[in-house]
Amino acid sequence: MSDEGDETHVPVDLRPDVPHPARMYDYYLGGKDNFPADRAAAEQVVSLGPLVRISARANRAFLQRAVRHLAEEGITQFLDIGTGIPAAGNTHEVAQRIVPDARVAYVDNDPIVLVHGRALLAGSGAGHVTVVQGDLRDPKSVLADPAVRAVIDFDRPVGLLLFAVLHFIDDADDPYGIVRTLLDALPAGSRIALSHATGDFTTPEQAAKGPAVYRAATAQLSMRSREQVARFFEGLELAEPGLVTAPLWRPDQEPQDTDREVAIWAGVARKP
Numbered sequence: 001m002s003d004e005g006d007e008t009h010v011p012v013d014l015r016p017d018v019p020h021p022a023r024m025y026d027y028y029l030g031g032k033d034n035f036p037a038d039r040a041a042a043e044q045v046v047s048l049g050p051l052v053r054i055s056a057r058a059n060r061a062f063l064q065r066a067v068r069h070l071a072e073e074g075i076t077q078f079l080d081i082g083t084g085i086p087a088a089g090n091t092h093e094v095a096q097r098i099v100p101d102a103r104v105a106y107v108d109n110d111p112i113v114l115v116h117g118r119a120l121l122a123g124s125g126a127g128h129v130t131v132v133q134g135d136l137r138d139p140k141s142v143l144a145d146p147a148v149r150a151v152i153d154f155d156r157p158v159g160l161l162l163f164a165v166l167h168f169i170d171d172a173d174d175p176y177g178i179v180r181t182l183l184d185a186l187p188a189g190s191r192i193a194l195s196h197a198t199g200d201f202t203t204p205e206q207a208a209k210g211p212a213v214y215r216a217a218t219a220q221l222s223m224r225s226r227e228q229v230a231r232f233f234e235g236l237e238l239a240e241p242g243l244v245t246a247p248l249w250r251p252d253q254e255p256q257d258t259d260r261e262v263a264i265w266a267g268v269a270r271k272p
């Protein structure tokens with residue numbers, strides 16, 4: 001489903017009583033688009049350590065630096081899966097600062113993201129941008145979606161963006177196969193930018209607590225080690241500085257003491 005030219009109002013069940021990862025993330029970032037159930041679950045995660053909020057902000061800042069980098073490298077179209085509720089500095093805003101007619105297809109499986117995305121685009125009047133409801137676990141459907149194909153030309157390099165979403169894909173759903181399917185559909189010179197939650201910097205007992213909170217949410221959390229996240233980049237040319245914690249990926253500011261242990265691995269790579 002696309003926002004473009006779609007004036008119909010499909011009723012959406014917001015399920016305010018069930019924590020949604022998109023709304024929990026909005027709460028970590030200090031947003032207002034969340035309900036008591038989201039805040040209660042998010043507070044349980046925040047209580048696990050001070051780095052939770054820092055990690056969410058660091059992830060968002062990485063998204064912006066990575067998109068800016070890709071636009072500066074000549075990427076003009078982006079497939080952003082796991083979009084989230086709009087927050088400061090969304091992909092199309094960052095990209096269009098450098099490439100004014102940059103094209104962005106946003107895809108998220110949470111209907112509330114579609115509602116917010118449509119509202120954002122209606123307000124901004126952005127062209128060449130669509131918001132599609134789709135599931136990363138079904139990459140072929142995402143690639144075949146007519147609204148995605150109306151915005152993205154799959155014969156030209158694409159920036160595939162998977163920020164803070166692959167940790168919502170369970171091993172049973174084959175996250176590595178999903179990424180391969182998406183990359184196989186993109187021409188040489190395309191890029192992938194991804195970030196992924198990790199338990200590498202905590203004890204296994206602490207690392208188990210985050211997924212335990214998400215068990216009551218609409219998506220489960222699968223944290224992965226650096227080695228497991230590195231597997232997503234197999235066969236690709238990893239851009240400098242490689243796979244690092246989010247704040248250390250081409251930082252705009254001097255790194256802080258905690259940056260090495262922010263629980264998000266981040267990297268950008270080129271398809272040869």
Ligand SMILES: C[S@@+](CC[C@H](N)C(=O)[O-])C[C@H]1O[C@@H](n2cnc3c(N)ncnc32)[C@H](O)[C@@H]1O
Pocket residue numbers: 021022025059060063081082083084085107108109110113134135136137162163164165168169219
């Ligand atoms: C933590 S937010 C990340 C938002 C944004 N990409 C960012 O990094 O700032 C994760 C988003 O992934 C979405 N998501 C989770 N599982 C998904 C799936 N199977 N398919 C598509 N989106 C998914 C959630 O609805 C949520 O909006």
